[in-house]
Amino acid sequence: MHKSIALAAAIIAAAASGIQAQAQTAASQDQLVHLNQIQVIGTHNSYNRGFAPSEAKWLQEKNPKAFQALDYAHGSLASQLDGGVRQMEIDIAADPQGGRYSHPRITDLVREAKLPADPVFDPTHEMDKPGLKVIHIVDLNERSNCQLFVECLRQVRSWSQAHPQHGPIFLLIENKAGGVATIPNSVTAPQFTAADFDELDAEIRSVFSPSELIVPDQVRGAYPTLEAAVLAGNWPKLEASRGKVLFLMDQKPSGPIYTAGHPSLRGRILFTNSSPGQPDAAFIEENEAPADKINSLVERGYIVRARADENTIAARTNDTRRRDELLKSGAQFISTDYPAFEMSKWTGYFVALPDETIARCNPVNAPIGCRDQLLEPPLGPTSGVSKTHQ
Numbered sequence: 115m116h117k118s119i120a121l122a123a124a125i126i127a128a129a130a131s132g133i134q135a136q137a138q139t140a141a142s143q144d145q146l147v148h149l150n151q152i153q154v155i156g157t158h159n160s161y162n163r164g165f166a167p168s169e170a171k172w173l174q175e176k177n178p179k180a181f182q183a184l185d186y187a188h189g190s191l192a193s194q195l196d197g198g199v200r201q202m203e204i205d206i207a208a209d210p211q212g213g214r215y216s217h218p219r220i221t222d223l224v225r226e227a228k229l230p231a232d233p234v235f236d237p238t239h240e241m242d243k244p245g246l247k248v249i250h251i252v253d254l255n256e257r258s259n260c261q262l263f264v265e266c267l268r269q270v271r272s273w274s275q276a277h278p279q280h281g282p283i284f285l286l287i288e289n290k291a292g293g294v295a296t297i298p299n300s301v302t303a304p305q306f307t308a309a310d311f312d313e314l315d316a317e318i319r320s321v322f323s324p325s326e327l328i329v330p331d332q333v334r335g336a337y338p339t340l341e342a343a344v345l346a347g348n349w350p351k352l353e354a355s356r357g358k359v360l361f362l363m364d365q366k367p368s369g370p371i372y373t374a375g376h377p378s379l380r381g382r383i384l385f386t387n388s389s390p391g392q393p394d395a396a397f398i399e400e401n402e403a404p405a406d407k408i409n410s411l412v413e414r415g416y417i418v419r420a421r422a423d424e425n426t427i428a429a430r431t432n433d434t435r436r437r438d439e440l441l442k443s444g445a446q447f448i449s450t451d452y453p454a455f456e457m458s459k460w461t462g463y464f465v466a467l468p469d470e471t472i473a474r475c476n477p478v479n480a481p482i483g484c485r486d487q488l489l490e491p492p493l494g495p496t497s498g499v500s501k502t503h504q
Contacts, residue, residue, distance in 0.1 A: 140488040144353035149282050149328070149360075150344075150417050151480045152352075152473045152489060155465060156201030156284070156449040157194055158421065161248050161266060163187055163257040166232035168224045173254070175227075177296075183425035184251075186451040190259050191269045195277075197455040198472040198493050201284040201419070201447040202270075203364070205250055206263050207303040208289075208310045212244040219253040219297050236261065246310075246317055252293050253300045263314075267321040274326070274357060281473050281490050282328065282355040284447060286419065287314070287384060288364035311372045315383045318361060328360040330379035330396070339393035340378040340385075344415045352489070362397050362419070363387050369394065390416070405443035412444035412478045419447040422465045426451065429458035437465050444478025 164187025165173065174181040188194060191202060209215060218235055225231070235257065241247060246263035249256050260266035274280060289310070293302040304310075318327075328350060330340050337343035361384045363372065369386040376382045378393045388395040390411070400408050401421040408418050422437040423429060429452050440448045450465035457464035467474050470493040475484035 139485075141353070143483075143485065143488045144356070145351055146481055147352050147475070147484055147489075148347065148349040149352060149355045150349040150412075150415065150446060151476045151484070152281065153444070153446055153448070153467065153476045154200035154281070154284070154473045155198065155453055155467060156203065156286070156419065156447040157188060157199050157453055158203055158424070158449050158451050159186075159205060159250055160188055160191060160194060160199070160202035161204055161258045161260055162250050162255070163259055165255065166257065168227075168229035168232045169220050169257075171229055172220065172224050172227055182430075184255055185426055186429075188259070188451075188456060191266060192273045193455075194453065195270070195273045195280075195283070197453055198466075198470075198490075199453055200281060200473060201286065201449065203286040203288060203449070204248055204263065204266050205288045205290050206246045206314070207249045207252065207291075208306055208313075209241075209247045210244055210310075210313070213242045214301060215247050215249055215252060215256060215303075216241040218256045219294075219300055220256075223297070240265070246314060249290060249303070252290070252303050253297050254294050264317050264321055267318060270359065271321055271326070274359065278357045280357060281352065283359045284362060285359060286362045286364050286447075289314075289368055306368055306371065308371055308374060311368075318383050322359060326358055327383065328355060328358050329383055330385055330394075331381065333385075333396065334378055334380075338378075341388075341391075341393055341395040344396045347415055349415070349417075361385070362417075364399065366399070385417075390414070400445070401449075405439050408440075408443045408445050409478050412446070412476070417447075418445045419449060420445040422448050422450045423452065423463075426458075429463045430460045432458070432461035432463045434463070441467070442477060444476050446476065 216236060221235060240261045248258040248261055248263055248266055260269055289306045291303050291305045293300040333348055334340045334343045335348055337346060363384045363386045366387045369388055372386055373379060373394050385397040386394050387397060387399050397417045398411055399419050408420060411418050420440050422440050448465060452458050452464045454464045454466040471486050472490040474486040
């Protein structure tokens with residue numbers, strides 16, 4: 115009897131010791147791995163709810179090619195974070211007075227075509243409020259899981275606070291402009307001005323406290339430029355990145371407007387989509403670049419985003435060549451319309467890291483000894499994710 119008790123106690127002690135050792139190893143790894151030394155899956159147009167039924171029917175009849183390219187949708191931002199996505203994209207349109215995008219023309223076109231009425235676009239009149247709006251294509255594809263930019267931010271922050279040990283979340287922001295020439299009387303989204311970018315920073319600061327953000331000033335530190343800091347490996351380590359959010363700019367032409375008066379992004383929130391050799395160079399989009407070009411940038415210290423698929427083409431044909439190329443590359447963000455929990459309805463195509471991992475040690479620049487399972491716990495069997503790609 116006493117031997118059995120002693121044996122049970124020894125087993126419990128050994129298990130506790132193992133758990134403690136693993137926790138210590140995870141903490142130790144967080145002191146070694148920098149946030150640019152991991153790889154995560156991202157979603158493209160993460161807010162997009164897709165078309166309502168009659169909207170879809172109208173566009174499919176009027177422009178089948180356009181409908182085919184736009185026939186995708188996502189669940190809530192929280193559901194994507196629950197599913198392991200750690201990089202998301204949010205498109206914004208300026209609306210300082212409010213109401214500019216409150217009545218999408220496609221609603222009128224559906225009615226004129228005598229199609230059944232779709233669910234009301236904005237029953238609570240959120241779009242009448244001043245501030246940045248979350249829209250894919252003005253007047254055509256406006257249904258979003260969060261219509262106000264600040265609401266998207268609140269949803270991300272709420273999830274983050276409920277999961278304080280999560281790895282860094284990366285939010286890519288695309289500022290939209292223009293309209294749809296083929297839709298009569300279409301609204302035009304104005305080009306972003308310096309004042310609009312100030313509003314962008316202000317809306318982010320209204321939701322997130324400084325301690326919840328990773329901003330260019332922190333990365334630059336005492337270095338003369340942001341790029342100098344990046345090339346010197348001054349990205350924060352994971353121990354200083356957990357529970358935090360980092361914002362990135364999608365539109366490269368907007369960089370000079372955003373950096374005007376803010377050399378090396380001093381005082382700014384977003385990391386611009388820049389080019390090597392520029393003082394603000396830290397983040398670079400290479401959506402279609404070959405792996406060797408991506409790897410060269412990653413080896414130098416830049417963060418790179420690339421797309422595994424676009425316009426639903428790979429999802430319809432199950433063409434995995436680009437996806438598989440990127441999974442062998444060092445691109446920190448591999449963006450898709452089809453994460454594993456939202457796989458293609460046509461072929462089952464999806465993009466995921468091996469073994470259900472949420473984040474993994476970067477294949478190109480991770481330090482020796484980095485262990486994937488210590489970055490974030492795997493999703494597990496309840497996620498519905500296959501352990502291998504189809």
